[in-house]
Amino acid sequence: MTLTENQRGALFMTASMAGFAVEDVFVKAAAQSLPLGQVLLTIGLAGVLVFAAMARRQGEALLPPAFLSRAMLVRSGFEIVGRLFYGLAITLTALSTTSAILQATPLVVVAGAALIFGERVSWQRWLAVLVGFVGVLVILRPGADFSALSLLAVVGLLGFAGRDLATRAAPKGLSNRQLGALGFAMLAIAGTILLVLSGGAKVPDAMASAQLLGGAVFGMVGYHALTYAMRTGDVSAVTPFRYTRLVFAMVLA
Numbered sequence: 001m002t003l004t005e006n007q008r009g010a011l012f013m014t015a016s017m018a019g020f021a022v023e024d025v026f027v028k029a030a031a032q033s034l035p036l037g038q039v040l041l042t043i044g045l046a047g048v049l050v051f052a053a054m055a056r057r058q059g060e061a062l063l064p065p066a067f068l069s070r071a072m073l074v075r076s077g078f079e080i081v082g083r084l085f086y087g088l089a090i091t092l093t094a095l096s097t098t099s100a101i102l103q104a105t106p107l108v109v110v111a112g113a114a115l116i117f118g119e120r121v122s123w124q125r126w127l128a129v130l131v132g133f134v135g136v137l138v139i140l141r142p143g144a145d146f147s148a149l150s151l152l153a154v155v156g157l158l159g160f161a162g163r164d165l166a167t168r169a170a171p172k173g174l175s176n177r178q179l180g181a182l183g184f185a186m187l188a189i190a191g192t193i194l195l196v197l198s199g200g201a202k203v204p205d206a207m208a209s210a211q212l213l214g215g216a217v218f219g220m221v222g223y224h225a226l227t228y229a230m231r232t233g234d235v236s237a238v239t240p241f242r243y244t245r246l247v248f249a250m251v252l253a
Contacts (some may be wrong), residue, residue: 009233013241019222021248026215033208036087037194038201038225039215044191044219046216047184047223055177066171067182075166076186082159083190089153097127101153103246107133108161113235116165121236164239167230176227183223 003011030039052062066072089098106129113119131157163183170179195201204212229238 002063004233006233006237009229009238010241012229012232013238014244015244016222016225016229017245018248019218019220021065021245021252022218023215023222025210025252026218030082030204030208030211030215031091034202034204034212035195035196035198035200036091037191037196039212040083040087040191041195042191042212043216043219044184044186045186046212047220048181048188050216050220051177051180051184055175055181058175058177059177060175061062062178062181064174064178066174067178071166071171072174072182075163077169078159078162078166078184079183079186080159080190080193081196083187084154084156084157084193085152085159087190087194088190089150089156090187093149093153098150098153099246101150102160103133103243105157105164106242108157109164109239110164110236112147113168113239114162117168117235117245119235122215125236125240129236133243164226164230165235167227168235170231176224176231179227180220180224183227184220 007109012247027039027043055062086098089101110125110129112120114121167179229241232238
């Protein structure tokens with residue numbers, strides 16, 4: 001059976017959410033003994049090395065001129081903002097509130113696709129996104145834990161939504177491998193900023209090293225699948241499958 005572009009995009013989005021859900025488990029575990037900034041920096045550097053090696057194997061440039069295009073500069077900026085503020089949010093605020101706020105990402109991405117790219121979004125797709133969001137709120141039941149610090153998660157949400165939309169606008173000549181290398185470089189920068197603010201870098205023991213490795217592997221799988229998904233099919237058809245991340249998180253929990 002031949003899959004449509006939307007079906008392929010949905011499958012890769014689901015795979016991406018599974019990868020990120022597992023990555024979260026390793027990141028949270030590693031952050032118990034290491035500063036969060038060090039965890040993000042380490043995973044970021046590992047991702048850069050792997051994606052850069054994959055790109056070179058295919059004869060692709062590591063620093064193509066397209067990285068300086070407007071779309072890629074915007075994408076990089078949003079990537080840093082999303083990674084940095086989401087990292088701060090999960091350490092300074094209640095996880096249930098942060099998770100609930102982050103689940104509004106599909107709404108912002110679909111709205112952005114309609115406004116920026118002129119994509120026609122049917123009422124059925126709007127309904128699917130809204131029903132998914134309401135379902136998330138029912139499950140997480142955010143409430144009294146919302147505070148001014150929760151705005152960190154809102155900024156992180158806007159960063160991730162902007163990154164995804166900019167990925168859609170990325171020059172066609174750039175491969176997913178090149179985008180992966182650039183994305184993980186931005187993660188490393190976000191981790192460096194957090195580490196400078198918090199300090200206290202440590203030498204990881206065997207367990208922490210294994211957790212960092214697990215986070216890097218599943219983070220790369222999730223990121224590669226997300227990049228493919230956002231460049232395949234209609235944004236409004238693919239984006240609602242972001243909600244599957246909560247399903248995977250519940251299963252892992």
